[in-house]
Amino acid sequence: MMTSVLVTGGAGFIGSHACKALSRAGYRPIAYDSLETGHRDAVLWGPLVVGDIADRALLGAAIATHRPVAIMHFAAYAYVGESVREPARYYRNNVGGTLALLETAASHGVEHIVFSSSCATYGVPDAMPILETTPQRPINPYGRTKLIGEVMLRDFCSSGAMRHVALRYFNAAGADPEGALAERHDPETHLIPRALMAAAGAIPALEIFGGDYPTPDGTCIRDYIHVSDLADAHVAALDYLLAGGSSTALNIGTGTGHSVRDILSGIEALTGRAVPSILHPRRAGDPPMLVADPRRAREILGFSPRHSDLGTILATAARSFGLRRAA
Ligand code: UDP
DSSP, X not given: OOOEEEEETTTSHHHHHHHHHHHHTTOEEEEEEOOSSSOGGGOOSSOEEEOOTTOHHHHHHHHHHHOOSEEEEOOSOOOHHHHHHOHHHHIIIIIIHHHHHHHHHHHTTOOEEEEEEEGGGGBSOSSSSBOTTSOOBOSSHHHHHHHHHHHHHXXXXXXXXXXXXXXXXXXXXXXXXXXXXXXOOSSOOOHHHHHHHHHHTSSSXXXXXXXXXXXXXXXXXXXXXEHHHHHHHHHHHXXXXXXXXXXXXXXXXXXXXXXXXXXXXXXXXXXXXXXXXXXXXXXXXXXSEEOBOOHHHHHHHOOOOSSOSHHHHHHHHHHTTTOOOOO
């Protein structure tokens, strides 16, 4: 029988790509998703259980039925700006939901968890690039909920009955290179899809949130990692745990930063279209620069990105907006 892995948020952007990577690696992904933001038609590699992570009875039944060897826990709210405006929702889902998940997993004897953490847990670090030992001082509620998730996991794993890997993602971007999946958020707030929407004429202009940051061109710098690379990092983390690896936290990024303006010029070069833009004030909760030191994931998991050069990220993302490479 194939080994099952329960994937909370398996109908979402990163979770659905992880299901594909699990399937390719010989696992059977069981997507568990409320479909509040996920898409039923993104569940292509195994069954879907429609439910909330806070629903302990349903979650327990799914674990009892499918007997997963591990849980990959993606299900969460993930908008920095929204978390500033509506912190209660973020604490309820990301913290309360994760607690329900961990208690249910523990009571059913699940021994391995791969957790979606975030570079947002670092806040505004004193030095770049960011190491796993860089102090975690999040500056927005979203980052705080992810940090609390990591802390809960450490406490749940301290008895040794459970082990986990917390993956601190930098900026997930791009889409399945084979075109099976796309990034579909509603509303879409992320830079690359919004810039592509502006290039395609679907929105009048891309709003650049802040041109007065202490960076070379004044716009924020992020480390963009292709979602299929992120998915592969999860499979590598799972294999590490199944081989007996101890609990740890790892950055998943490339080590290279791109500014907002770099992204816009990259899209212009790729598509041959102008990206209309307007300068806006800064968005609350945005650190000026987040770039990973990715070496530890390479050492511990043997993971290195394969699709995360900016050209591949933008080309795979552009395809889902019907934009093509310029001739
Ligand atoms: N950004 C922007 N305009 C947009 C969306 C994002 O200037 O319409 C900037 C944002 O301020 C941040 C970067 O692009 O510096 C990446 O933002 P995104 O929301 O994609 O990811 P986050 O870093 O918040 O996870």
